[in-house]
Structures are given as C-alpha cells and as structure tokens.
Amino acid sequence: MADLRTHTCGELRREHAGATVRLSGWVHRKRDHGSLLFLDLRDHYGITQCVLDSSSPLFKVAEPLRLESVITVAGKVVPRAPAAVNPKLPTGEIELSVAELIVQSPADPLPLQVNTDAEFPEETRLRYRFLDLRREKLHRNILLRSRIITSMRRRMIEAGFVEFQTPILTSSSPEGARDYLVPSRVHPGKFYALPQAPQQFKQLLMTAGFDRYFQIAPCFRDEDGRADRSPGEFYQLDFEMAFVTQEDVFAAIEPVLQGVFEEFRDGAAVTPAPFPRIAFDEAMRKYGTDKPDLRNPIVIADVTDVFRGSSFSAFATAVAAGAVVRAVPAPGASAQPRSFFDKLGQWARDQGAPGLGYVVRGEGGAKGPLAKFLDGDRLGRLVAATGARDGDAVFFVCDKKPAVEKLAGRVRVRLGEELGLIEANAFRFCWVTDFPMYELNEDTGKIEFSHNPFSMPQGGLEALEHADPLTIKAYQYDIVCNGVELSSGAIRNHRPDIMYKAFALAGYGREEVQARFGGMLNAFKFGAPPHGGSAPGIDRIVMLLAGETNIREVIAFPMNQQAQDLLMGAPGPVPPERLKELHLKLDLPSEDSGKDPRR
RNA sequence: GGGCUCGUGGUGCAGCCUGGUUAGCACACUGGACUGUCAAUCCAGAGGUCGCGGGUUCAAGUCCCGUCGAGCCCGCCA
Numbered sequence: 309m310a311d312l313r314t315h316t317c318g319e320l321r322r323e324h325a326g327a328t329v330r331l332s333g334w335v336h337r338k339r340d341h342g343s344l345l346f347l348d349l350r351d352h353y354g355i356t357q358c359v360l361d362s363s364s365p366l367f368k369v370a371e372p373l374r375l376e377s378v379i380t381v382a383g384k385v386v387p388r389a390p391a392a393v394n395p396k397l398p399t400g401e402i403e404l405s406v407a408e409l410i411v412q413s414p415a416d417p418l419p420l421q422v423n424t425d426a427e428f429p430e431e432t433r434l435r436y437r438f439l440d441l442r443r444e445k446l447h448r449n450i451l452l453r454s455r456i457i458t459s460m461r462r463r464m465i466e467a468g469f470v471e472f473q474t475p476i477l478t479s480s481s482p483e484g485a486r487d488y489l490v491p492s493r494v495h496p497g498k499f500y501a502l503p504q505a506p507q508q509f510k511q512l513l514m515t516a517g518f519d520r521y522f523q524i525a526p527c528f529r530d531e532d533g534r535a536d537r538s539p540g541e542f543y544q545l546d547f548e549m550a551f552v553t554q555e556d557v558f559a560a561i562e563p564v565l566q567g568v569f570e571e572f573r574d575g576a577a578v579t580p581a582p583f584p585r586i587a588f589d590e591a592m593r594k595y596g597t598d599k600p601d602l603r604n605p606i607v608i609a610d611v612t613d614v615f616r617g618s619s620f621s622a623f624a625t626a627v628a629a630g631a632v633v634r635a636v637p638a639p640g641a642s643a644q645p646r647s648f649f650d651k652l653g654q655w656a657r658d659q660g661a662p663g664l665g666y667v668v669r670g671e672g673g674a675k676g677p678l679a680k681f682l683d684g685d686r687l688g689r690l691v692a693a694t695g696a697r698d699g700d701a702v703f704f705v706c707d708k709k710p711a712v713e714k715l716a717g718r719v720r721v722r723l724g725e726e727l728g729l730i731e732a733n734a735f736r737f738c739w740v741t742d743f744p745m746y747e748l749n750e751d752t753g754k755i756e757f758s759h760n761p762f763s764m765p766q767g768g769l770e771a772l773e774h775a776d777p778l779t780i781k782a783y784q785y786d787i788v789c790n791g792v793e794l795s796s797g798a799i800r801n802h803r804p805d806i807m808y809k810a811f812a813l814a815g816y817g818r819e820e821v822q823a824r825f826g827g828m829l830n831a832f833k834f835g836a837p838p839h840g841g842s843a844p845g846i847d848r849i850v851m852l853l854a855g856e857t858n859i860r861e862v863i864a865f866p867m868n869q870q871a872q873d874l875l876m877g878a879p880g881p882v883p884p885e886r887l888k889e890l891h892l893k894l895d896l897p898s899e900d901s902g903k904d905p906r907r
Numbered sequence: 908g909g910g911c912u913c914g915u916g917g918u919g920c921a922g923c924c925u926g927g928u929u930a931g932c933a934c935a936c937u938g939g940a941c942u943g944u945c946a947a948u949c950c951a952g953a954g955g956u957c958g959c960g961g962g963u964u965c966a967a968g969u970c971c972c973g974u975c976g977a978g979c980c981c982g983c984c985a
Binding site for chain 2: 337338339340341342343344345346348355357359361362374375388389391392394396397400417418419420421423424426427428429430431432481484485486504505507529531532534535537756757758759760761762763796858868869870
C-alpha cells in the first residue's frame with residue numbers, strides 16, 4: 309500500500325466499504341467522547357470522518373492531537389449506520405476505522421482558526437496567509453481564479469491568439485504610474501523598470517507580424533491600493549490584434565469575456581454580446597462616471613434649461629455663470645420618511661456640496677423644498693426630461709460640469725443602493741468608447757494625454773493639426789461590468805508622423821519622444837500594421853465572479869494597503885555589501901524610516 | 908500627502924455616549940467527565956500594560972490632547 313495515501317479525503321463512498329485504505333491530511337476537527345474519538349481529516353479534495361475508540365492503542369496518540377496537525381491514517385472503510393450518515397459530506401456514508409496513525413507534522417495552537425468562516429483581522433490573515441488559504445472561502449477563490457485563467461487561455465487560443473512572454477526587467481516608461489525600479493549591478497547608476505504593462509512589447513510583436521498576441525501578464529505599478537486595486541502588482545489578460553478596427557477588437561474579446569462569465573456566473577444573468585456601447589460624454593452625462601453600473605436603473609438628466617431664469621436664484625445665477633444642473637430621479641422615494649431626505653442632504657454636504665435640493669412628484673402636484681420655484685411649465689419640462697412619475701423624487705445638483713457630473717454620479721449610486729434598485733444577481737457589461745484624447749490639467753493649464761498616449765486619435769493627423777485638442781476623441785475604450793472598470797484598450801497609433809504630432813500637442817518635443825519611445829517608434833518606420841487591443845484585469849474579473857468586494861480575497865499572496873508583504877517581510881532591508889555592489893547609497897528620511905512589516 | 912472609521916486575553920465582540928464592584932460573552936487553549944458525534948456536549952481552569960504617551964479627575968477601558976497601527980475613501984492609477 310502507498311506510504312502516504314491510497315485515496316484522497318474527498319473520495320471514499322459506500323462502494324469502498326470493506327476496503328483497507330490510507331489517507332493523509334490535516335486534522336480539521338475533533339469530537340472527543342472520552343472513549344470514542346471522531347476525527348475529521350481534511351485535504352484539498354474533501355473531508356473524511358475517521359473514528360477510533362479507547363480499545364485502540366492509538367487512542368492516546370490521537371486524543372491530544374491539535375487541530376491542523378498533519379497525519380496519515382490507515383484502516384478499513386466502514387459504512388455508517390443509517391442514523392449516523394452525514395448528508396452534508398460527500399463522504400458522509402462511510403468513515404475510516406483507524407488502525408494505523410502517523411503524526412507527520414504536529415501543529416502549534418492556531419493564530420487563526422481554519423475550520424470556521426469567522427472573521428479575523430486582515431493583518432493576522434496576511435501574516436498567516438498559508439492558514440487562511442487552507443480555509444474554505446479563500447481556498448475556493450484561488451481555485452476559481454485558476455479555473456478562470458485556464459478558461460481564458462483556452463478561449464484565446466481557440467480564437468487564434470498566440471501566447472507570449474515578454475520581459476520583466478525592462479526600461480522605465482515616462483507616462484503613467486510610478487515604476488518599480490531595479491538597480492543594475494553592471495551599469496552603475498542605471499536602472500531597469502518592472503513593466504506597468506507589456507504595452508510596447510505587444511505592439512512590437514504586432515510589428516513583428518505575429519497578428520494575434522495574448523499573455524496572462526503581470527503588471528507592476530507603484531501606486532496606492534484600494535479595495536479593488538492591489539498595490540504593487542496585478543494580472544491582465546493582455547491581448548493585441550493586427551489589421552483591426554475597434555469593432556474587430558470588440559467582436560474578438562466579447563465572446564471570451566461573455567463566455568467566461570457564463571461559465572462561472574453561478575446563476576447570475578450576464579449581458580449577452582454584443583455589449584451596449586456608451587460614448588464617454590454620454591456616460592458622464594447619464595451616469596456621472598466613466599464606469600457606469602448598469603444594474604442601477606437610474607439615469608441622470610440635464611435640466612439646466614429648467615432652472616435657467618427660474619425664481620430659484622441659487623441655481624439661476626449659477627447657470628447664468630456657466631454652471632449646469634443635473635437631475636437624479638429617485639423612483640418611489642416619496643414613500644421614504646423625511647429623515648431619508650435629511651440624511652441624503654447631510655451626506656451631500658459631507659461630499660462638499662452646499663446641499664441637495666429635490667422635488668417630490670405626488671398626486672397634488674410637486675412638493676419638496678424646490679417645488680415652489682418651479683412653475684407648471686418648468687415642472688412639465690422637468691418631468692419630460694427625467695421621466696419622473698407620481699411617487700418619484702428628483703434630486704438636483706448644480707455646479708460646473710465636471711463637479712456636477714461627479715456628484716450626480718455619486719447621488720445616483722447612493723439612491724440606487726438606498727432604494728434597493730440595484731439588480732441582484734447580474735453581470736451587466738458595457739463598452740465606454742470615444743474617450744477624449746487630451747484633457748486640461750487644471751493646475752498647470754497644460755494639455756495632457758487623458759489616457760494612453762499610444763492611442764490613435766480619431767480624425768488622425770488632420771484632427772491633430774486643425775481641431776481644438778480638447779475636442780479630439782481617441783479610439784480608446786473601456787469594458788465596464790457592474791461599475792468596475794475591467795479593461796482598457798485602444799486602436800494604437802502606428803504612424804510615427806501622427807505620433808510625433810500627438811506628443812507635440814502634449815508638449816513633448818521630437819527628440820524627447822525619440823529618446824523615450826525610440827525602440828517602438830523606430831520599429832514603426834519599417835512597416836507597422838494598424839493594430840489594437842485591450843487588457844482585461846484578471847484579478848477584478850475573479851473578484852466579480854467570486855462575489856468578493858475586496859481584491860485581496862482572490863489573490864493568494866497579496867500585499868497590504870501599505871504595499872507590504874507581511875508573510876515574507878517585504879520590502880526588507882538589505883546588507884550594505886549588496887548596496888555597494890549596486891552602487892547605491894541610502895538617503896533616508898530622518899524619522900519614521902526602516903519600518904519592518906514583521907515588527 | 909489628506910479625510911473618515913476602528914484599536915479591549917490567541918481570535919471575534921460587549922462595556923465607552925452617562926467615569927465608580929473582581930472588565931463580561933463566545934471560539935480557541937489546558938485539565939476533567941462522557942462509546943455515535945459530525946459547529947459534539949457538560950464541568951473546571953489559565954490567559955488582559957483595555958495600541959502607546961500625556962492631560963482632566965478623589966477615581967479613566969470610559970472624557971480631552973497627541974501619537975502609532977489597520978481598513979475604507981480622496982489624491983494617484985498613460
């Protein structure tokens with residue numbers, strides 16, 4: 309018989325009764341009756357009840373075993389009496405009568421309990437990640453992640469994509485997030501950078517004629533974490549296609565994403581392909597964000613004209629000065645108590661707004677603080693713009709356009725949640741298209757790229773030379789699901805002449821562009837195919853499919869918000885010899901330095 | 908860098924608003940009882956600088972100030 313196991317802990321059934329088997333695993337739980345001991349043995353595959361009584365010489369070995377000790381047991385598979393069957397376990401019809409027991413690895417008392425889903429402090433969970441990963445939820449999430457990645461890979465290969473690897477040690481990219489830098493030993497004072505994305509490499513592979521690239525790509529960005537953004541590193545399903553338009557890219561990736569979500573949706577509805585397309589400007593107007601959650605039925609309306617010249621002077625004067633007014637309908641809100649409106653108003657003030665005006669449409673006409681300022685005509689136009697019905701409330705936000713969109717978007721989200729309007733059990737996808745190529749930096753007054761500088765501007769060279777830069781759109785698109793930005797992509801700018809011009813508008817001289825992107829630019833001078841792609845974020849996709857709201861729940865070994873790995877103690881100090889070898893001298897801040905994540 | 912919330916035995920929480928008895932409950936841990944449990948049960952025990960520092964007070968887990976840590980958010984994320 310095999311030394312360690314003949315079967316797994318999830319394998320044995322009634323038909324195995326009578327067989328002599330050997331199992332290995334962790335002591336999941338013990339039920340000690342004094343002269344009779346039940347011991348649940350757990351491995352990756354399941355749990356099997358093992359039993360022994362005081363007639364066994366092994367009883368005194370088994371009884372003091374602490375939870376999570378690793379043991380090997382052997383003995384006969386015994387069918388359980390009907391009353392003793394556990395229908396909750398796949399192995400619940402049998403148990404193992406222990407005749408041999410070897411303690412492979414005794415466990416100390418646990419800092420976090422494995423056999424419960426009780427909550428533990430995140431710091432403890434990260435420090436003892438190997439224990440947390442044994443627990444059911446995290447174990448399941450990580451397996452789900454693996455299956456999702458396998459499914460993505462299969463679907464991409466079936467769609468004719470070819471998997472590549474690209475360098476991890478590469479050059480620093482001047483746009484975007486901060487890079488992680490790696491000092492060169494051989495070249496004093498010079499640094500590699502970890503790639504923020506394999507952007508230029510995949511474009512070079514297109515230029516090299518490979519036609520359809522993909523990679524399960526690690527991306528490294530030195531940016532602060534969020535609940536849905538792991539600091540340091542994350543994974544993308546990075547892909548790129550040659551000789552394609554935007555529609556070709558959409559048609560290629562939609563079935564992959566839709567297929568993956570259908571496969572792992574667990575009963576939830578999934579938007580059928582083709583996904584709705586929403587232009588950036590429209591998304592900002594109707595949803596107040598460039599990543600709208602379409603499970604929320606509320607649509608924001610522009611009602612600037614309703615308040616223009618109205619007797620509500622706060623809005624009227626602001627509108628005259630160029631502000632806009634947006635209306636956020638709140639279906640059925642008239643049934644809410646007064647405190648509902650007061651709380652929302654207080655919340656809006658916490659967000660920095662002066663307040664949150666509203667009207668309620670009822671049978672006897674309009675009520676609410678702003679109702680008296682709106683005559684029948686204005687009220688009629690308001691109802692027409694918002695579609696508000698009897699029993700609905702409408703909230704108003706008035707400010708300059710960017711601020712109003714941001715706040716209206718938040719009000720929309722909050723109302724959707726408070727009024728229970730969010731569609732349950734659904735993955736609602738959309739494309740957000742036609743992002744602006746440039747935006748104005750309010751602080752510097754300068755024009756900057758609003759997204760990827762390698763995107764092709766709509767209208768090409770012609771637009772760059774003659775149009776107002778702030779009106780130029782890019783062939784730049786995002787995939788959004790349930791309000792989460794899953795993917796960002798673009799049709800790339802493969803024309804050096806257009807690229808020089810595009811960068812010139814953002815204040816980059818020809819030499820600077822040449823110095824920074826020379827590798828890719830030169831390649832484009834030797835015959836580059838029109839190409840484009842995107843890069844769905846794998847961690848976020850798994851997070852959505854796992855029903856998690858925190859991305860660390862789907863990453864095996866995540867860092868905390870301070871970008872520390874509490875298990876491995878990274879980042880950590882290095883001996884002076886290593887610094888010398890790398891030609892580095894430290895210039896540490898006077899206090900607060902040298903924080904050790906292990907304390 | 909900023910804002911908000913939290914910090915009480917190994918762990919999850921209560922106590923704080925309204926200062927005053929021995930800081931309470933559950934899980935884990937230790938010991939004991941128990942031959943059919945499956946979140947076993949029952950009994951007992953050990954385990955606490957109430958994050959840290961300062962202040963107010965006759966008296967601080969509780970009130971005030973500062974500080975450290977964690978989470979969430981803003982900034983940032985081409």
